[in-house]
Amino acid sequence: MSVEVSRVGASAAAQVLGVIRTAFEARPTLDPPADALAETEETIAAELRAYGGLLATIDGNPVGTLLFRPTDDAMLLRRFGVVPAAQGKGVAQRLVQGAVDSTLGYSALAVIAREELPATVGFWARRGFAQTERRSPYIDMRRPLPTSWEANDADDMRALGERLGRSVRAGDVVVLTGELGAGKTTLTQGLGIGLGVRGAVTSPTFVIARVHPSVVGGPDLVHVDAYRLGGIDELDDLDLDTSLDDAVTVVEWGAGLVEGLAECRLEITITRALADEAVDAELDPRVVHARRVTG
Structure with a gap:
């Protein structure tokens, strides 16, 4: 028996709906009733298209699911x-x-549990979720998430980037900030692996922007180096707007420029952990901080 969890979009709506109906029909009758059973393939597809979700399978058979919906801070x-x-x-x-693993940059995960289901409330509590508000019969619960990680070497940076690649989706804009040699391109290399795109990811300095097509049916990667751009007008001249909805756009040196391109974005800052000029930069671990900006 092997449990596999994958991020899914609208094409998986029928499978996700089947799991939701089977799981929620088995729960006790609630008052007011859970509205999950009113979902249709169309409503699920719309949610997945907008925000995505996860589908768990055992030996290829759908057995578990969840839908994502971002809020201001979780x-x-x-x-x-x-x-x-x-x-x-x-x-x-x-x-x-x-x-x-799919929500890097968010400060917390949130769920809404029901008072009539103490076993479910206990499940969430055992996994780090604590009550933040009670609106009988609903209980709001949250679990804080890390927003900073240490990367001891290039392999760690690529591994973090690969996790990031599994958490972003079409339309996301990622802004990378850090001094020369901080590891921005190395992080983007891992992100490309996580996305499953074609072509070696290298610094796009001399071409300003490079597109890496997906080989797995996911979003393409648009890799931009804004170091030589003088302002938002020059960034607009790259015609990035035509690909923002269908690609993941990573902009190095984009702070102060990309804000006008995307109100909602993931800002990543890479700094030297020791900040000691006497230490060889190649031996100095990096601290990677991620923050979601929702506009």
């Missing part, structure tokens, strides 16, 4: 469910870990 997990036949097999835990 990622809300909705329609979290595991079919009865797969409960007790670690599916729910894998979905929670998948949510953590």
Whole structure:
């Protein structure tokens, strides 16, 4: 038995809906009733198209799911469910870990639990979620997420970038800030691996922008070096707007420029951990800080 968790979009709406219906039909009758059973393939597809979700499978069979919906300062997990036949097999835990891995830059995960389901409230509490508000019969719960990581070497930086590549989606804009040699391009190399794009990711300094097409049916990677750009007008001249909706756009040296291009973005800052000029820069670990800006 092998549990696999994948990020999915609108094309998986039928599978996601099947899991939601099976999981929620098995729950006790609630008052007011859960509105999950009113979902249709169209409503699920719209949610997945806008924000994405996760689908868990065992030996290829859909057994668990959740939908993402970003808020101002957290990622809300909705329609979290595991079919009865797969409960007790670690599916729910894998979905929670998948949510953590898929939401880099958010300060917290959020869920809404029901008072009438104490076992469910306990499940979330055991996984680091604490009550933040009670609106009977609803309980708002949150789990803080890390927003900073240490990368000891280039391999660590690429691994972090690969995680980032699995958490971004079409339309995302990533702004990378850091001194020369901080590791911005190395992070982007890992991001390209996580996205599954074609072509070696190198610094685009001499071409300003480079497009790496997806080889897995996901979004392309648009890699931009804004170091030599004088302002937002020059950035607009690159015609990036035509690809923003269908690609993940990574902009090095973009702070102060990209704000006019995308109100919602992921800002990543890379600094030397020791900040000691006497230490060889190649031996100095880096601290990577991520922050979601929602406009």
